[in-house]
Amino acid sequence: MTQMKRKPRLLVAGEFSAGKTQLINGLLGANVLPSNVTATALPPVWISADHMGDRRVGLDGTSEPLRDLRNVALEGTLCCEMQMQAPILDYVDLIDTPGNSDPNIDATSWMRMLDCADMVIWCSNAVQAWRQSEKAVWQAMPPRLRRNATLVVTHADRLHDSQSADRLMRRVLRETDPFFDHHILASLLVETDLDFVANHVVTLAGQVACTGADLLSAAPQQMRPSQQGPNPTPRRVARPIRVGSSPAAEPTAQNVVPLFDGASAKSRAEAIWAELVKNAPPNSPEEWQAMMAEFMRAVDGELEPAAATPARHLGAK
Amino acid sequence: MERAEHSPTDKTAFQALQAQWDLISQFEAVFKSILEPDVDFVRDSIDRCLEKIAAFEPNVSVIGQVKAGKSTLLNAMLGKPDFLPVDVNPWTSVITGLHFNSRRRPPRTRALFRFFDQYEWDRLIETGGKLGEMANRAGFSQEADEVRRQVLEMREMTQARLGADFQRLLGQSHAFAEFDQNLINSYICYGDPDDLRQGGQDGFYADLTKSADLYIDNPDFPNNLCFRDTPGVNDTFMMREQTTLNAISESRACIVVLSAHQALSTMDMALLRIICAIDAREVVIFVNRMDELGNPTAEEAKLRASITKTLERFGLGAGIEILFGSGYWAQMAQSAAPQNMAPASLSALQHWAEMHQMPMTSPEDIRRAATEASGLHHLLRAVASRIADGPGARMVEELRAEARNIVSMMETVQTIAGESPQDHDVAGIKQRLFRIKETALSRHQQNVQQTREDLENRLRRAQEAFVESALSALSAHVAAYGEAETWEHEPMSLRMSMRSAYLSACKSLDRKAQALLDEAAAAVQDVMDVDLAVVGVDLPDEQIFFPVIRPPSSLSATLSLDLNRAWWQRFWKFGAEARLRKKYADVILAETDPLIAQLLEQHFDPRSREVLEVIEDYLDDRTRYVHAILDQKQGPTKRARDVA
Numbered sequence: 001m002t003q004m005k006r007k008p009r010l011l012v013a014g015e016f017s018a019g020k021t022q023l024i025n026g027l028l029g030a031n032v033l034p035s036n037v038t039a040t041a042l043p044p045v046w047i048s049a050d051h052m053g054d055r056r057v058g059l060d061g062t063s064e065p066l067r068d069l070r071n072v073a074l075e076g077t078l079c080c081e082m083q084m085q086a087p088i089l090d091y092v093d094l095i096d097t098p099g100n101s102d103p104n105i106d107a108t109s110w111m112r113m114l115d116c117a118d119m120v121i122w123c124s125n126a127v128q129a130w131r132q133s134e135k136a137v138w139q140a141m142p143p144r145l146r147r148n149a150t151l152v153v154t155h156a157d158r159l160h161d162s163q164s165a166d167r168l169m170r171r172v173l174r175e176t177d178p179f180f181d182h183h184i185l186a187s188l189l190v191e192t193d194l195d196f197v198a199n200h201v202v203t204l205a206g207q208v209a210c211t212g213a214d215l216l217s218a219a220p221q222q223m224r225p226s227q228q229g230p231n232p233t234p235r236r237v238a239r240p241i242r243v244g245s246s247p248a249a250e251p252t253a254q255n256v257v258p259l260f261d262g263a264s265a266k267s268r269a270e271a272i273w274a275e276l277v278k279n280a281p282p283n284s285p286e287e288w289q290a291m292m293a294e295f296m297r298a299v300d301g302e303l304e305p306a307a308a309t310p311a312r313h314l315g316a317k
Numbered sequence: 318m319e320r321a322e323h324s325p326t327d328k329t330a331f332q333a334l335q336a337q338w339d340l341i342s343q344f345e346a347v348f349k350s351i352l353e354p355d356v357d358f359v360r361d362s363i364d365r366c367l368e369k370i371a372a373f374e375p376n377v378s379v380i381g382q383v384k385a386g387k388s389t390l391l392n393a394m395l396g397k398p399d400f401l402p403v404d405v406n407p408w409t410s411v412i413t414g415l416h417f418n419s420r421r422r423p424p425r426t427r428a429l430f431r432f433f434d435q436y437e438w439d440r441l442i443e444t445g446g447k448l449g450e451m452a453n454r455a456g457f458s459q460e461a462d463e464v465r466r467q468v469l470e471m472r473e474m475t476q477a478r479l480g481a482d483f484q485r486l487l488g489q490s491h492a493f494a495e496f497d498q499n500l501i502n503s504y505i506c507y508g509d510p511d512d513l514r515q516g517g518q519d520g521f522y523a524d525l526t527k528s529a530d531l532y533i534d535n536p537d538f539p540n541n542l543c544f545r546d547t548p549g550v551n552d553t554f555m556m557r558e559q560t561t562l563n564a565i566s567e568s569r570a571c572i573v574v575l576s577a578h579q580a581l582s583t584m585d586m587a588l589l590r591i592i593c594a595i596d597a598r599e600v601v602i603f604v605n606r607m608d609e610l611g612n613p614t615a616e617e618a619k620l621r622a623s624i625t626k627t628l629e630r631f632g633l634g635a636g637i638e639i640l641f642g643s644g645y646w647a648q649m650a651q652s653a654a655p656q657n658m659a660p661a662s663l664s665a666l667q668h669w670a671e672m673h674q675m676p677m678t679s680p681e682d683i684r685r686a687a688t689e690a691s692g693l694h695h696l697l698r699a700v701a702s703r704i705a706d707g708p709g710a711r712m713v714e715e716l717r718a719e720a721r722n723i724v725s726m727m728e729t730v731q732t733i734a735g736e737s738p739q740d741h742d743v744a745g746i747k748q749r750l751f752r753i754k755e756t757a758l759s760r761h762q763q764n765v766q767q768t769r770e771d772l773e774n775r776l777r778r779a780q781e782a783f784v785e786s787a788l789s790a791l792s793a794h795v796a797a798y799g800e801a802e803t804w805e806h807e808p809m810s811l812r813m814s815m816r817s818a819y820l821s822a823c824k825s826l827d828r829k830a831q832a833l834l835d836e837a838a839a840a841v842q843d844v845m846d847v848d849l850a851v852v853g854v855d856l857p858d859e860q861i862f863f864p865v866i867r868p869p870s871s872l873s874a875t876l877s878l879d880l881n882r883a884w885w886q887r888f889w890k891f892g893a894e895a896r897l898r899k900k901y902a903d904v905i906l907a908e909t910d911p912l913i914a915q916l917l918e919q920h921f922d923p924r925s926r927e928v929l930e931v932i933e934d935y936l937d938d939r940t941r942y943v944h945a946i947l948d949q950k951q952g953p954t955k956r957a958r959d960v961a
């Protein structure tokens with residue numbers, strides 16, 4: 001069976017207190033990381049099923065075992081790696097980042113992590129959504145990450161009526177269209193909304209994996225996880241991933257205004273993937289793996305002549 | 318919809334201010350009463366005081382990021398939830414003055430909207446162009462295009478919407494004897510582009526409107542107080558930010574509204590640093606939207622600690638009062654059914670009430686708790702006392718000094734009138750007084766020139782030092798991290814040193830003016846002692862008040878661009894270090910040269926004219942005084958002959 005060398009990595013970024021950690025905890029289905037009203041001064045945290053235990057990685061490249069996340073000094077730390085099991089981690093690695101625009105935290109702290117990310121979710125609070133300080137970040141975002149980028153407008157529950165939500169999202173869409181392929185309005189306190197985002201992430205993971213050629217080559221050497229651990233069998237922790245047809249995954253009109261459904265595929269490869277997912281959404285990691293294999297066959301056949309074929313990298317063992 | 322309007326502000330909030338206002342009115346009455354008899358020689362001084370009183374309208378600007386809740390807060394203060402337009406998208410588009418019980422209200426006018434004239438409109442477009450030029454110089458064509466696009470799009474949309482009216486409206490103003498919500502909304506909010514295309518009226522004139530003034534008579538507010546609503550900063554539409562930043566330098570007090578869920582971001586810090594250049598005592602921070610936190614009382618303590626810590630870290634904070642509350646709670650407290658507030662806000666209020674041991678059973682209980690928790694009353698009281706202690710106290714001091722001068726001059730002249738007449742070399746004395754004034758004015762001229770040169774040199778040195786420090790920081794960075802790491806250099810340090818150079822130049826000019834006035838006064842005294850031989854009569858020697866030195870607003874021109882770190886961050890891409898240095902030095906010079914020119918021409922030159930005015934007024938007062946004494950001593954017959 002064709003197997004990917006590694007999983008796509010999703011970086012969750014945004015202004016401080018936008019809901020990044022809330023979203024990651026939600027995707028994991030457990031309160032793994034601390035979330036706060038005031039800025040949480042944590043270094044970037046890279047959560048993966050494939051890490052070898054928990055470590056703190058310094059800017060100088062050294063690493064040491066991680067004891068307590070809360071006591072890690074931001075300064076001199078590149079990131080903290082945490083190894084854990086959760087259904088979503090069968091599809092992607094998650095990277096939580098310290099907030100942008102926090103006067104006490106240097107933006108380079110999170111921006112460094114862009115190098116090792118394959119896709120980005122940007123969180124923006126609905127009550128003050130999409131300001132110049134956010135736009136400035138995206139104007140400088142590497143084009144590679146603008147593709148497949150998702151804007152999650154959080155705190156949807158704070159909007160008093162659907163008319164406000166509609167007005168807001170029309171403006172946000174108007175202004176952010178050049179930067180994001182996907183726009184989601186969600187309340188991170190609502191289970192169904194979290195399900196919706198989780199589904200979206202899994203679908204994206206597939207799309208990104210299928211253009212994995214640049215995915216792997218783009219990651220600088222130092223940023224790759226030093227050793228890939230053996231894939232342990234996933235243990236269900238909390239949030240089951242329901243892809244596609246599950247009724248629970250349908251956003252409620254009131255809470256979620258999915259302005260983009262992920263269907264406008266960018267390339268032939270993405271179109272193929274979308275087609276596959278549409279016909280038979282995978283319901284487990286095993287099915288997902290199988291589908292990836294099927295996808296690779298389809299892509300191998302169809303896209304052979306294309307320049308750097310994704311298949312080569314993805315297929316290499 | 319029926320809405321019970323409960324008066325939001327109990328009068329005690331403005332007590333401190335009201336007492337001072339009463340004092341100022343008394344001065345006014347006294348000055349007017351002196352005007353009656355024939356005391357020509359003090360008429361000009363008195364007129365000047367009366368003008369000062371008439372023009373006294375302290376400004377409180379409400380500023381903050383987009384959607385912090387500024388307009389909502391002002392509405393709550395007014396007790397009218399729909400007064401200023403409010404929306405979920407960036408909305409307030411123009412500085413809107415709410416003038417309370419104003420004596421300067423134009424006749425039959427309650428709302429006055431001024432449009433840009435052709436020149437200002439061109440300049441606004443050009444300011445956009447300037448942002449664009451800056452971006453271009455720095456090598457960021459993408460940003461330059463973006464700014465140009467914004468400006469052009471705005472112009473096209475406005476011209477298309479207004480058609481032939483566009484040209485006609487430039488330079489005009491619209492005044493209304495009455496106004497309602499719809500009327501205001503067509504001038505002072507952006508409007509939704511989709512609505513506008515479909516004939517919506519909100520924001521119809523917004524792009525063309527330069528300023529809005531609304532006149533409100535309300536006995537709950539003191540006279541002659543102005544609150545100003547401003548467009549939020551950190552909006553993606555950057556054009557208006559300059560207007561808001563200018564408003565800061567004209568305001569005597571600022572309420573900086575933060576949003577509880579993101580209290581004190583880098584944007585807020587940049588704003589505060591600019592404001593604190595004015596006077597920290599006149600800034601109040603209001604952390605709004607507390608109703609959006611789960612447990613507001615507990616979070617308040619955390620927020621306060623974190624804000625205080627950050628302010629201290631950046632060397633701000635001493636004297637800045639931090640208050641907490643919610644415009645939404647205030648608004649609901651004024652509504653007919655406060656119990657109908659959004660469930661999350663109600664539950665937060667329940668938490669708050671529990672901590673403060675207030676009941677929450679009946680709607681009236683809820684109203685009381687919401688009123689208290691809104692923080693509105695504390696906010697108004699804090700603002701009122703800051704105005705009273707700041708501009709109010711200074712006004713009283715100035716008026717008191719002027720009154721003493723006038724009274725003492727009048728007394729002297731009257732005493733002399735009772736003495737026996739004497740003959741004097743009138744023409745000679747007048748000539749001497751004239752020469753004293755001439756000398757003082759030409760010395761001021763020299764002072765101005767000298768100070769200006771010193772200032773320019775100091776600004777150049779600051780610029781050079783900044784370029785040097787930036788370049789060595791850059792080299793150090795490249796050495797440590799290589800070029801593949803982002804890097805930025807904080808332009809605030811340059812700004813601060815330029816600001817302090819400017820302020821110290823102004824202070825030095827004031828000191829020199831004070832010195833030359835002391836000398837001139839001594840010379841006038843000499844004329845009185847020797848030529849007039851009025852022994853024992855002194856010139857009034859009350860303190861001379863120079864106008865308050867305002868910090869230069871042009872230094873704060875580019876809040877967004879400063880924070881647009883992307884610009885500075887991308888310098889590392891430029892390749893070899895030597896080229897990098899050259900390029901970076903060029904950019905800094907190009908961006909800071911205009912700052913120096915502006916400081917000199919738009920700030921220092923007007924300031925020196927203000928000081929000149931004080932000198933002239935002072936000397937004219939003394940000259941008239943000596944003339945009056947002279948007149949009295951000449952006796953009635955001589956006077957009659959002079960008149961003939």
Ligand SMILES: Nc1nc2c(ncn2[C@@H]2O[C@H](COP(=O)(O)OP(=O)(O)OP(=O)(O)O)[C@@H](O)[C@H]2O)c(=O)[nH]1
Pocket residue numbers: 014015016017018019020021022023034035036037038039040041097098099100123154155156157158186187188189
């Ligand atoms: N009502 C509501 N609260 C939310 C939502 N998302 C996050 N929050 C709350 O907002 C606060 C900030 O959320 P975090 O997830 O810590 O934000 P963050 O982006 O990780 O912040 P930093 O780590 O400080 O940069 C927390 O108190 C969350 O509980 C949402 O959708 N609705």
Ligand SMILES: Nc1nc2c(ncn2[C@@H]2O[C@H](COP(=O)(O)OP(=O)(O)OP(=O)(O)O)[C@@H](O)[C@H]2O)c(=O)[nH]1
Pocket residue numbers: 382383384385386387388389390402403404405406407408409410547548549550605606607608609642643644645646662
């Ligand atoms: N929950 C809550 N909502 C608020 C509060 N204050 C304002 N809002 C809401 O926030 C939105 C924005 O309020 P505005 O008053 O327009 O904000 P602003 O700061 O004037 O915004 P700009 O004029 O665009 O800079 C509106 O939908 C208000 O109803 C508050 O204290 N609590």
Ligand SMILES: [Mg+2]
Pocket residue numbers: 020021022034035040096097098
């Ligand atoms: Mg966090």
Ligand SMILES: [Mg+2]
Pocket residue numbers: 387388389402403408409546547548549
């Ligand atoms: Mg507003």
